[in-house]
Amino acid sequence: MIEQKKIIEPEKVACEVCFKEIPLSEATSVKATDYIVYYCGLECYDQWRKQKDPKEPPVPADKD
Structure with a gap:
């Protein structure tokens, strides 16, 4: 029987500005x-x- 390895998803965090999810390591x-x-x-x-x-x-607003 072949042993299957579990693929572990990297921990992700959200960018504080654009909220894009990225791996914690990146x-x-x-x-x-x-x-x-x-x-x-x-x-x-x-x-x-x-x-x-x-x-x-x-920056001051235009006065039109």
Whole structure:
């Protein structure tokens, strides 16, 4: 009898910005104050960082 090996799915996490599910081993993580957040890539991390800590002043709306 041939022994079958079980295929184990990798643990997945959701990207904090786009909610795309990615393997934990591929995720970029950042320790926040009380939790760890995961990102699918640098673009999502940069977008999250800009939302949390905006250093640029807001762009004024056009006055038409």
